[in-house]
Structure formats: structure tokens, C-alpha cells
Amino acid sequence: MKELENFKEKILQDYKRCSIDDKFEFSCHPGISCFNNCCSDVNIFLTPLDIIRLKNRLGISSEEFLDKYTLLPFDVNQSHPVILLKMESDKNKSCPFVSEKGCTVYEDRPWPCRMYPLGKASATEKHNGNGDNFYFILHEDVCNGFNEKKEWSIKSWMESQEVYEYDQIGELFKEVSMHKFFLLGKQLNPQKIEMFHLVCYNIDKFREFVFHSSFMKRFELPATLLDKIKTDEIELLKFGFDWLKFSLFEEKIDYIKIRKQ
Numbered sequence: 001m002k003e004l005e006n007f008k009e010k011i012l013q014d015y016k017r018c019s020i021d022d023k024f025e026f027s028c029h030p031g032i033s034c035f036n037n038c039c040s041d042v043n044i045f046l047t048p049l050d051i052i053r054l055k056n057r058l059g060i061s062s063e064e065f066l067d068k069y070t071l072l073p074f075d076v077n078q079s080h081p082v083i084l085l086k087m088e089s090d091k092n093k094s095c096p097f098v099s100e101k102g103c104t105v106y107e108d109r110p111w112p113c114r115m116y117p118l119g120k121a122s123a124t125e126k127h128n129g130n131g132d133n134f135y136f137i138l139h140e141d142v143c144n145g146f147n148e149k150k151e152w153s154i155k156s157w158m159e160s161q162e163v164y165e166y167d168q169i170g171e172l173f174k175e176v177s178m179h180k181f182f183l184l185g186k187q188l189n190p191q192k193i194e195m196f197h198l199v200c201y202n203i204d205k206f207r208e209f210v211f212h213s214s215f216m217k218r219f220e221l222p223a224t225l226l227d228k229i230k231t232d233e234i235e236l237l238k239f240g241f242d243w244l245k246f247s248l249f250e251e252k253i254d255y256i257k258i259r260k261q
Helices: 001-016 046-057 062-069 111-114 152-158 164-177 191-202 202-212 222-233 232-250
Strands: 022-025 083-085 118-122 133-138 151-153
Touching: 001 152, 046 062, 046 151, 046 164, 046 202, 046 232, 062 202, 111 118, 111 232, 118 152, 151 152, 152 164, 164 191, 164 232, 191 232, 202 222, 202 232, 222 232
Parallel strands: none
Antiparallel strands: 022 151, 118 133
């Protein structure tokens, strides 16, 4: 996790900040000599939406997906749980979803895979910024895609990779994962860490928690919301983010009512 923090610092200090209209040249395709090389020996941090899309693509539960395909790294300086895609144990540490022909889950590939070679970051108050998002280009020498003469703007690349749904959910996730609670140096207790993990990464178990525990006896939710979150995992996840603000950080969420006992 220390390496991740160092990389974030390097981005903020050294990388050129790009706007949505800035241009770059890049293409990735099976005919390129480095095809698939970037899919090995790499840390891919999975977002809550990544896990939902991938577990549904594979036809398994979120718990099965977590058990088989992910790692849960731990660092004493870590404020909340993060999830890494587990690479294969071969010498190349290959992605489990990549074949010689390319990505086998391409339509549901994770956010970092969609974005590459772009990155996205925020300048927070900690770094004397205003919190605005900016883009940067990961121009790696081992990638021959930069020798291709296909021009993109940041905007057109994002549209071609269908990133926007991921970004919309990502902004909601950031409201929890970058909450002022953490920025003030506070820490979650083990029970709250478990709740964070449940909501953000184990959506099937979170549904069970809402509908098959004492939750509904203790809390009242609008009927229209209940109808949505019973069948729509994205709506359930959105509710989960509000639930975390309420349960972890004691924020008032108007529509979550405590039932009188």
C-alpha cells in the first residue's frame, strides 16, 4: 500500500495534467507486438461496480468471486478495505481473464483496464489543491500502442471505453472512501470495517443483510426504494453508500428512519 501512496504522490507532482479535450495518439490491438503484456504482473484495484459486473459475467455470487479471484491486502496505514484482482501463479503473473486472443471479459473489464493508458486523479486539500479531477497519460516505454497513429481526445477515449457509468458510481464511492472522517485521521473499528467490506464488495451478502436479517425490523425505508433494491444491484449499491454514511459516519440520511422499538 505504501507503493500506491508513493505513486499517487508522483502523479500529483510529476505527471502533466490533461483536460478532457487534450489529444494523444494510441491504439491497442492483437497485431501489436506487446499485446496482452500489460495484463500481467500488475496491481488492479477493483471498484464496487467492477465486482458486480465481473461476478455477473461469470455467473457466480459476489462471495464466490471474492474467494476465487481477489486479494485483500492489509496495511496499518490503510483507512478502509481495498480489493485487488488476484493474478495467476504462473511465472508471468497473468490476469485470470486474459487468453492469447485477448480479454475474455472485455465487455465487463475493470475500470483500470478501460481507462488505460489514461489515469484519473484528484488534487485534494492535503496536496494544496481544490479537489478537482484531472487526467494524465501513463506513457510507458514497454507499451508500443503509443507508436500507433490513431488520435484521440481524452473525451473520445472515455466515450469509446464506456467509462462514464463507472465514473458515476466511482464518485459516489469516493464520498465514502474519501470521507472527511478518514481525512481527519480517524479509524473504523473492526465491526465497521466489516460493514464497509460487505456493502462495497459483497453485494449479494449485503442484500441478505437488508432483507433477511433484523435490518427491516430496526430501520424503515421508502417502499419505492425497497422495490428497486430488491432486484437492481446498482440501486442497492447506491443505497449501500448512503447506509455507510449513516452507519459508519453518523450522517443524517433523511429517508433512513429508525423504527421505534
